[in-house]
Amino acid sequence: MNRKVLIFIFFTITIFALAILGIFFTFVFYKGLNSFSLNIIFDNVGFWDAILGNKRVFDGIFPAIMGSIFVSLLAVIFALPIGFLSGVFIAIFASKKLKNLFSFSYELLAFVPSIVVGLFGLSITIYLHNNFFQELYTCLLISSICLAILIIPYIVKMTEQALYTIPHQIKNSVLNLGATKYQNLFLLQLPYISKQLFSSIVLSIGRAVEDTAVIMMTGAVAMAGIPTSILEKYEAIPFFIFYISSQYQDIYELNKGYIASMILLFVSLSLFIFAFLIQKLTLKRGKNFEQ
Numbered sequence: 001m002n003r004k005v006l007i008f009i010f011f012t013i014t015i016f017a018l019a020i021l022g023i024f025f026t027f028v029f030y031k032g033l034n035s036f037s038l039n040i041i042f043d044n045v046g047f048w049d050a051i052l053g054n055k056r057v058f059d060g061i062f063p064a065i066m067g068s069i070f071v072s073l074l075a076v077i078f079a080l081p082i083g084f085l086s087g088v089f090i091a092i093f094a095s096k097k098l099k100n101l102f103s104f105s106y107e108l109l110a111f112v113p114s115i116v117v118g119l120f121g122l123s124i125t126i127y128l129h130n131n132f133f134q135e136l137y138t139c140l141l142i143s144s145i146c147l148a149i150l151i152i153p154y155i156v157k158m159t160e161q162a163l164y165t166i167p168h169q170i171k172n173s174v175l176n177l178g179a180t181k182y183q184n185l186f187l188l189q190l191p192y193i194s195k196q197l198f199s200s201i202v203l204s205i206g207r208a209v210e211d212t213a214v215i216m217m218t219g220a221v222a223m224a225g226i227p228t229s230i231l232e233k234y235e236a237i238p239f240f241i242f243y244i245s246s247q248y249q250d251i252y253e254l255n256k257g258y259i260a261s262m263i264l265l266f267v268s269l270s271l272f273i274f275a276f277l278i279q280k281l282t283l284k285r286g287k288n289f290e291q
Helices: 002-034 038-042 047-051 062-093 097-112 116-131 138-164 168-176 181-193 194-210 211-217 237-248 251-290
Strands: none
Touching: 002 251, 038 047, 038 062, 038 251, 062 097, 062 138, 062 181, 062 194, 062 237, 062 251, 097 138, 116 138, 116 251, 138 194, 138 251, 168 181, 181 194, 194 237, 194 251, 211 237, 237 251
């Protein structure tokens, strides 16, 4: 096949894929912005009354937004210590056999479907409720733990990759001055990859905030309001979109789904771009050091 023809085919397919992406974003943001109003977000409650919790928002998207923030932040709090320490151990201290074993295990965990993780969380909750804690039901705590299981592999992998990409000149500079391996790790390598670690946290929040299957089975419900305890049920944007779009009664309720979709897409896109820029700055700093 002629080389120019082959290049043209690849170019056409790429443009087609970008066109689909553009149509998708245009549709979601057009529908969302066209229907957007503060009344849909906060119902008939004032902005500051809703933010400060003085009045409850019954028929708006605001409780779902707050629920998504709570469950995502809790998931990252649970996942970050495990993922970060595991990544450091695998990259720095593990033998070759252990490194291969742990890396394979976390990669396998990353491929587990989220619905399976949600079913696991539901089953554990039922077992604990029947045998130990009769007041325990699916709730914000269970959802955040299950989401943490989903995002741990990402934090582990990004921590590993960040440590592997440190230039040898930096790794050896402190060792040549007589520092120990632990001093080199805590005083040089970890501060050096701090931006990349922050990037992994941002991406983890994005991964947690968009998941639907887990939260549907472990605590997200409709009309729960803003939770005041981690043992309460809650609302979340992905579940809100599913619920309102599958059971809407009129165009006003369907417009809520479009607005919620726009908000979720905007948050996910913003987190991705932010993390991408951090990674770009980090790689640029590493190249400048090598030069």
